[in-house]
Amino acid sequence: VEVPATDGLLDLDRGVYESGTAVGAAGSPVAVAVNQPASFVTQQNAVREPDLLDTANRYGVPLGSVFVNPALALSEGFDDNVYATPRDRIGDFVTIISPSLDVRSNWKRHELRFESGADIGRYREQNSENYDDYRLGGEGRYDFSAQSNVFGGASFNHRHEPRESPDNENGTMPTTYSDVQSHLGVFQQIGAFYVRAGGTFQDLDYNNAPSANGIINNDVRDRKIYELGTRAGYEFTPGYQIFVQGGHNWHSYSAGQDNFGFGHNSTGSFAALGFGYNGRGPLTGEFFLGYL
Numbered sequence: 635v636e637v638p639a640t641d642g643l644l645d646l647d648r649g650v651y652e653s654g655t656a657v658g659a660a661g662s663p664v665a666v667a668v669n670q671p672a673s674f675v676t677q678q679n680a681v682r683e684p685d686l687l688d689t690a691n692r693y694g695v696p697l698g699s700v701f702v703n704p705a706l707a708l709s710e711g712f713d714d715n716v717y718a719t720p721r722d723r724i725g726d727f728v729t730i731i732s733p734s735l736d737v738r739s740n741w742k743r744h745e746l747r748f749e750s751g752a753d754i755g756r757y758r759e760q761n762s763e764n765y766d767d768y769r770l771g772g773e774g775r776y777d778f779s780a781q782s783n784v785f786g787g788a789s790f791n792h793r794h795e796p797r798e799s800p801d802n803e804n805g806t807m808p809t810t811y812s813d814v815q816s817h818l819g820v821f822q823q824i825g826a827f828y829v830r831a832g833g834t835f836q837d838l839d840y841n842n843a844p845s846a847n848g849i850i851n852n853d854v855r856d857r858k859i860y861e862l863g864t865r866a867g868y869e870f871t872p873g874y875q876i877f878v879q880g881g882h883n884w885h886s887y888s889a890g891q892d893n894f895g896f897g898h899n900s901t902g903s904f905a906a907l908g909f910g911y912n913g914r915g916p917l918t919g920e921f922f923l924g925y926l
């Protein structure tokens with residue numbers, strides 16, 4: 635099953651539902667400027683009084699009505715099997731430079747966030763494995779009231795496929811691809827009940843890769859993924875909820891068939907019933923049973 639390395643489908647704070655399918659806006663979810671939420675319902679409440687000191691520690695330096703968080707990470711590592719081969723392994727040192735910039739609003743109502751970053755990898759000897767991954771995205775939430783909002787976002791990602799990926803085509807250079815994602819949804823709370831619904835879109839475009847035998851045709855992997863879903867829950871006591879969720883997705887490939895003559899267009903659905911805990915303290919969790 636080919637799943638690109640993305641940042642997760644819309645999560646509890648901003649999304650439609652949680653799922654193992656990887657679709658979502660770049661980076662972490664829309665920030666919620668609040669200490670330990672008392673319950674699931676208050677976690678969804680859009681109008682909040684932020685704790686400025688705690689928020690600054692987590693989200694960056696306050697600058698007017700926004701928080702700005704620039705960062706630069708540098709790491710050095712050694713890979714004893716750069717090409718992920720079962721024998722004749724080749725090892726090499728790799729340096730990874732990761733700049734990023736996160737800007738998010740500091741408002742009591744509504745929310746906006748923009749994030750950009752890159753991961754630049756340079757090998758000491760195996761220069762064909764060098765890569766330049768980068769991303770740019772934004773997301774936000776508009777609050778109609780303390781119990782109702784609309785949220786959405788979009789991102790563009792340029793990535794490379796790691797050699798250990800099961801979809802690696804063993805080209806002389808890593809396969810690169812672009813990943814465009816977007817999501818849009820609504821949230822409504824009525825007392826202890828809430829409902830969240832929306833959709834996601836993902837467009838994957840793989841570049842052809844050189845190999846010892848010519849050019850690897852990766853256009854047959856290009857596809858668009860559409861997904862609609864909803865989640866409804868009831869908080870029967872502070873910090874405890876039961877919920878139901880479900881969705882439907884469509885996978886549409888640009889090419890009718892792959893290099894071996896097989897088609898991959900598909901549709902799928904799922905439904906689940908679950909229980910969640912989110913009390914004061916570090917322990918949170920969800921358990922659910924479902925059908926795919």
